[in-house]
Amino acid sequence: MTRKILTAVGALALIAGTQAAAFEPLPDGTTTEERASTARLNAEQRARAEAERAAYEQQLATIAQQEANSQATFAQETADYEAEKARVAAMSAEERIKWEADVAACKAGDTTRCAPPAVPPQP
Numbered sequence: 001m002t003r004k005i006l007t008a009v010g011a012l013a014l015i016a017g018t019q020a021a022a023f024e025p026l027p028d029g030t031t032t033e034e035r036a037s038t039a040r041l042n043a044e045q046r047a048r049a050e051a052e053r054a055a056y057e058q059q060l061a062t063i064a065q066q067e068a069n070s071q072a073t074f075a076q077e078t079a080d081y082e083a084e085k086a087r088v089a090a091m092s093a094e095e096r097i098k099w100e101a102d103v104a105a106c107k108a109g110d111t112t113r114c115a116p117p118a119v120p121p122q123p
Contacts, residue, residue: 025031030038106114 026035102113102115
């Protein structure tokens with residue numbers, strides 16, 4: 001029984017010594033409890049920072065994709081506009097060439113290619 005008591009007392013002393021050591025200052029003035037708390041807080045902050053960075057990088061990727069889509073749309077709309085402009089210019093040039101040929105033929109005496117006379121308005 002004495003042995004059990006001594007063993008229990010020894011165990012309690014060991015536990016108390018360990019707990020007391022947690023509150024004893026280390027050479028830099030901190031305790032092991034403070035260091036553990038600091039390490040835990042640092043790990044939490046690191047995890048938050050990594051999550052924020054991942055969210056930010058996702059936002060950047062989304063914005064880059066939107067910008068690429070906008071640029072592609074702009075390029076397609078510009079190409080469509082330029083194609084329409086070229087089509088209208090070609091059609092206008094064809095009509096002018098035909099008109100100039102009709103005027104030249106009319107002046108040369110081909111009355112079938114002359115414009116009809118203007119009809120005066122009725123009073």
